[in-house]
């Protein structure tokens with residue numbers, strides 16, 4: 001099963017923010033050199049409704065942190081914010097979403113539908129989505 005099929009089975013549909021979560025989660029995990037599933041804590045703040053809140057499920061897929069293991073902590077915010085912490089070393093990073101990303105993804109969603117927008121996010125250069133900023 002490929003990555004997108006697995007994501008769709010877990011989340012119920014494919015969408016751009018789901019894939020953003022998968023990609024930035026994976027990249028942040030690597031940046032802080034954390035062990036997937038158990039060596040990581042993810043703090044995410046999102047608006048309380050889809051499509052942007054779908055980011056949370058993508059982060060679960062990308063990092064292995066889950067609400068059930070209590071290493072994924074979700075709160076509300078007007079625009080998405082993510083922080084990833086290596087729980088073994090304390091190394092951490094925040095994700096700075098690209099300027100205008102919510103509007104861009106909303107446009108892709110409207111013009112092309114959720115599957116095509118999801119694929120476009122999968123194929124986009126990571127810099128087009130976000131920067132991963134190490135914390136001191």
Ligand SMILES: [Zn+2]
Nearest residue numbers: 015018050054
């Ligand atoms: Zn969704």
